[in-house]
Amino acid sequence: MKVLVVDDEADHRHYLADVITESGHEVSQAADGHEALRVLTNTAINVLITDLMMPGMDGFELLRTLGSEGRLPPAIVMTAFGSLEKALSTIHDLGGYWYLEKPIDVTALNILLARAGAQSRLAEQNEELRRDLALRGVMGSMVGNSAPMVHVFDIIRQVAPTSASVLVTGESGTGKELVARALHENSRRSAGPFIALNCAAIPEALIESELFGHEKGAFTGAVERRIGAIESAKGGTLFLDELAEMPMPMQAKLLRFLEDFQFRRLGSRQEAKADVRIVAATNHDPLKAIADSKLREDLYYRVNVFHIQLPPLRERMTDIPLIVEAMIHSLNRKHETRVTHASPDFLASLQERAWEGNIRELRNVVERAVILAGEGAIRPAHIPFGVAPRAVPIDPAGTPVAQVAASAALGDVLPIRVGLTVGQAEKVLIEATLAHVGMNKTRAAAMLEISTRTLHTRLREYGLAPGDDREDESAA
Secondary structure (H helix, E strand, O other): OEEEEEOOOHHHHHHHHHHHHHOOOEEEEEOOHHHHHHHHHHOOOOEEEEEOOOOOOOHHHHHHHHHHOOOOOOEEEEEOOOOHHHHHHHHHHHOOOEEEEOOOOHHHHHHHHHHHHHHHHHHHHHHHHHHHHHHOOEEOOEEOOOHHHHHHHHHHHHHOOOOOOEEEEOOOOOOHHHHHHHHHHOOOOOOOOEEEEEHHHOOOOOHHHHHHEEOOOOOOOOOOOEEOHHHHOOOOEEEEEOHHHOOHHHHHHHHHHHHHOEEOOEOOOOOEEOOOEEEEEEOOOHHHHHHOOOOOHHHHHHHOOEEEEOOOHHHOHHHHHHHHHHHHHHHHHHHOOEEEEEOHHHHHHHOOOOOOOHHHHHHHHHHHHHHHHOEEEEOHHHOOOOOOOEEEOOOOOOOOHHHHHHHOOOOOEEEOOOOOOHHHHHHHHHHHHHHHOOOOHHHHHHHHOOOHHHHHHHHHHOOOOOOOOOOOHHHO
């Protein structure tokens, strides 16, 4: 294990280095925070031991700097006798893990080193696990092993550890916020907050307050101080969704903040500073948005340090089985269902669709299918009729309506003869649905998204009412 000891008292620093070396660890030394930062830049350190009171950059500023940059290792704070309150405050506010009072007790030091080492190894194992999952087609809440998604995961792995701004583009529903969360969770800022702000959902009159915050009395209705999204995301990541929908005057103010990360709450005369990583997203073509005067060109170049283009679902159809499997696990927990898997014909039917709404639309379909199935496998018949059945032409001189319904493949394809009236087509659909659910009218009505009363009415209209009109026993 590699340990860095930071102390301006040379004798005490060398003494600690000798003690730690005798315990079998590799030790680096620094006389103040500035020297410590240089060491940490060139050497991978597992545990940091630092004094608080030092000339130059003291321990407080060292921990604050490392924390804001997302590269603070497990840290042990040394404090002189009588400074316990400062040490505890440092541990709480600046991310230190433990404290030791001077003069240092060797036994206590070794115990804390063991704990800190375990914490460091756990962090390394978590990082290895994240890398392994990414290689298997999982990163955060995103799933996929198609070539486009492997490329996206590669960029995320490369960019996440940095503090560079990222612009995510892609059609609506492709999962741009999931990319932002993956960037955050795989960064050194993962312990900090992740704040998402939808620029298109906030009225123009309120967006400055939402972003920068305001003081009490700053405007009518400002009855108390409000912390904005930038300040809330301090030490973490701020995700600005639909950036091109932000009013142009507000884009200018955001650009000013990105120059030096200083901002001013509405109604305040004082500048504040917030170390925040910006991830922005838009479903517009950024260059077209610039040409249409919806996006400032200078802001585009400022946030577009790295660009991640998310592919639409239709360009990664081979990912659907993995995506659906992940969705089933999540939805089972949400709805307390017991669905085990998706049948091959269900997956095949999903892969035949265009998915203009992308992942968001797919999730809606799978969620409804999971609810309808309840347990076991989800099959094509569980796909909501609003999106699933594809009417395919058959011989215009084909079979009578009743025979069409009886012979219909109760799944992805429901044959509907060209020339049928709406009523005849509805009759076919109702017959096929009832046959699929074993004449359970409650389930049939749920699948058709109509009330059971309406279903009974249709059955009587089409002469399909069963001989007895009992309630479905299986629905009880």
